[in-house]
Amino acid sequence: DSGVTQTPKHLITATGQRVTLRCSPRSGDLSVYWYQQSLDQGLQFLIQYYNGEERAKGNILERFSAQQFPDLHSELNLSSLELGDSALYFCASSVGGRGGTEAFFGQGTRLTVV
């Protein structure tokens, strides 16, 4: 158990809908990272938050947004969902904000858009 909790584990929704994925980082970790893994693709970096503020942004679509709350949990909001958004979404956390320390991954949320 990495200490990072992601909910829900599975989500099936229709095109055009909006969903929220939730991540609780390891106790003491200030950074939260979101990654997307589509079929046959590697882990694609979406966004990072550090202590409540956006630290780095990857190829995150405008339909997607995220935030980190004062208690350090994070939510990834995906709206106007398309079939191509079906993927495994991972959250990871680390102590530092620069990537010099190991990241701990949650079990992922598998999103299926039908």
Next chain:
Amino acid sequence: ILNVEQSPQSLHVQEGDSTNFTCSFPSSNFYALHWYRWETAKSPEALFVMTLNGDEKKKGRISATLNTKEGYSYLYIKGSQPEDSATYLCASLGGTASKLTFGTGTRLQVTL
């Protein structure tokens, strides 16, 4: 090298064989290199974080080396066991950016 590249894409070895994989990454503005082990139906698990040129790290039968000047890292597994079967990911971090850029991984299968 603009992205993180890993080779080979997959590898099939016999129990007891030693093996190694390569991770190539942008050498300019290097900050850190991570290795992760990812078993099927689980989440990636950190093996090493390396920051210094020439760094070598070891955990049991697994070790890694780092060359930041030429932009590569090797992961070695000595005496492979079936439980070593997994996808091994590397990720690099460069410059002022905070994002870890992952390679697509090397899928290792160890058979009896």
